[in-house]
Amino acid sequence: MSLAVRSELAKLRQQWHLDDQALPFLEQLPETQLRELRTASSELLFAQNSVLFRRLAKLANRFSLLAPWLAKMIGPLLTARIVGEIPARNAARIAARVEPAYVAQIAAFLDPRRTRDLIQFIHKDYIVEVALALIERRDYPTMGRFVSYLNDEVLQAVLDAVDDEAELLRAAFFMDSKNRLSHVVRMLPQARRRKVVLLALDEKHPLLDEIMCVLANVNFALKRELGDLAAAQDDAVIARVIAHTQQAGLWGDLMPVVASLSQTQQKRIANLPILSQQPEVIESLVLAADQHNLWLQVLPLAGMLEEPMLQVLAQVAAQLPHAAIERAAQAVLIGEYWEVMFDVIRRMPFAKQCDFVQVLKDLSGSDALLDARLLARAKAHGLQRATDAVGLIAA
Amino acid sequence: MVDQAVDRLAARLRRPARSLSSLSSLSDEQLEQIEAAIDAASSTQSKTINEALQKAWPLRLLLLGRAIQ
Numbered sequence: 001m002s003l004a005v006r007s008e009l010a011k012l013r014q015q016w017h018l019d020d021q022a023l024p025f026l027e028q029l030p031e032t033q034l035r036e037l038r039t040a041s042s043e044l045l046f047a048q049n050s051v052l053f054r055r056l057a058k059l060a061n062r063f064s065l066l067a068p069w070l071a072k073m074i075g076p077l078l079t080a081r082i083v084g085e086i087p088a089r090n091a092a093r094i095a096a097r098v099e100p101a102y103v104a105q106i107a108a109f110l111d112p113r114r115t116r117d118l119i120q121f122i123h124k125d126y127i128v129e130v131a132l133a134l135i136e137r138r139d140y141p142t143m144g145r146f147v148s149y150l151n152d153e154v155l156q157a158v159l160d161a162v163d164d165e166a167e168l169l170r171a172a173f174f175m176d177s178k179n180r181l182s183h184v185v186r187m188l189p190q191a192r193r194r195k196v197v198l199l200a201l202d203e204k205h206p207l208l209d210e211i212m213c214v215l216a217n218v219n220f221a222l223k224r225e226l227g228d229l230a231a232a233q234d235d236a237v238i239a240r241v242i243a244h245t246q247q248a249g250l251w252g253d254l255m256p257v258v259a260s261l262s263q264t265q266q267k268r269i270a271n272l273p274i275l276s277q278q279p280e281v282i283e284s285l286v287l288a289a290d291q292h293n294l295w296l297q298v299l300p301l302a303g304m305l306e307e308p309m310l311q312v313l314a315q316v317a318a319q320l321p322h323a324a325i326e327r328a329a330q331a332v333l334i335g336e337y338w339e340v341m342f343d344v345i346r347r348m349p350f351a352k353q354c355d356f357v358q359v360l361k362d363l364s365g366s367d368a369l370l371d372a373r374l375l376a377r378a379k380a381h382g383l384q385r386a387t388d389a390v391g392l393i394a395a
Numbered sequence: 396m397v398d399q400a401v402d403r404l405a406a407r408l409r410r411p412a413r414s415l416s417s418l419s420s421l422s423d424e425q426l427e428q429i430e431a432a433i434d435a436a437s438s439t440q441s442k443t444i445n446e447a448l449q450k451a452w453p454l455r456l457l458l459l460g461r462a463i464q
Contacts, residue, residue, distance in 0.1 A: 015436065016433070016435070017435070022432075023428055023429070023432060025421060025425045026429075028420065028421075029420075029421075030417055033415070033417035033418065036410070036415065037408075037415070037429070040408035040410045040414075041408060041436065043408075043409070044407075044408055044409065044437065045436065045440055047409075048437055048440060048441070049440075052444070056458070059454070059457050059458065063457070070451065070453070070454055073450060073451040073453070073454065074447040074448070074450070074454060075443065075446075075447045075450075077440065077443045078443070078447045078448075081444075
């Protein structure tokens with residue numbers, strides 16, 4: 001299950017009042033489908049009893065002085081349903097007279113899309129108080145749903161007020177618009193960004209999913225800045241990250257991060273002894289590269305591998321089905337990764353060498369120039385027997 | 396059968412069936428469980444609202460007053 005699916009599923013379960021393990025088959029659905037389900041069922045819940053909600057909203061509007069008292073009386077869910085029906089400016093005036101801790105409870109039942117205008121009318125100091133109350137309640141999914149609706153000034157005030165970076169990471173994991181993560185992370189001073197990474201890698205804090213979620217969703221420059229810092233930690237720390245990624249099946253999330261590291265760090269990570277000692281990790285990595293269409297990012301890493309690792313990779317790649325070999329070969333063709341590929345192929349059993357060379361031949365089609373290049377490089381890697389067997393010849 | 400169950404769920408959620416197309420990979424039974432979860436959330440909401448209105452008698456009076464007007 002990818003991190004995006006985990007985040008989305010937690011929000012859906014919260015909306016449906018389910019426990020953490022309920023409906024496990026939902027884990028196989030794509031994140032976008034889970035979000036569609038959540039949005040649709042949220043709209044259904046808001047539409048249910050909408051006549052009553054509108055009548056209550058009219059009352060709240062008319063007796064706005066009493067509204068905070070009534071809000072406490074009817075509870076957070078009904079209040080949340082009514083809020084969206086009150087004109088935003090008026091709702092903001094009423095909210096200002098309700099204690100932030102109670103608004104935090106109401107927020108759990110709100111749909112931020114329906115309160116976009118209201119949020120703009122609420123003073124930033126008040127929103128900070130509500131954010132702190134949400135943290136107090138450990139309601140990170142609700143925080144995450146609202147982040148995208150806060151303007152930069154308010155967001156900065158919240159970031160400044162939350163002094164525990166672990167709490168920021170937990171909320172970031174549930175952000176609806178992950179494409180805004182780079183912007184949010186950039187709003188933190190560099191020292192705090194570094195603290196976020198180091199804190200997450202500290203085994204006292206179970207925050208690996210959260211930091212991986214951030215790294216997977218920020219832009220290339222931040223991936224490199226934060227990823228390099230993480231990769232520079234000692235082998236034991238990296239081994240813990242690898243073990244967690246393997247156990248949770250998160251290679252699809254982590255590989256693009258590794259591909260964004262500086263060359264020095266990439267080379268170090270790619271040749272860590274823990275990888276060559278655990279062929280099952282390499283197998284998962286290769287399968288994830290195929291499943292998530294990451295060959296173009298993985299092949300340059302393969303080019304950095306040294307002897308024991310290349311041998312392990314060749315053993316794993318030799319088990320790939322034909323369709324996966326074709327997809328890998330397409331990436332080789334696009335990225336001109338011939339040297340890496342032949343270097344791996346030459347370590348395979350002869351029959352498998354022939355399979356790979358056959359795929360390359362089919363890919364080349366009738367491109368005589370490419371055939372000639374392939375043949376020359378294959379021969380240079382000692383693969384002439386396979387090229388002869390397959391009939392790859394220069395025109 | 397699965398397609399029918401997806402259509403039914405889409406109708407319940409007032410969404411075009413194509414927007415739930417990934418749900419076709421699930422079994423009938425799983426789709427029924429999703430429907431049941433939505434029904435349960437909906438009925439929890441109704442119950443909570445009814446209880447809230449029971450407790451909030453001044454609000455009921457105000458609503459009644461508005462209705463009489």
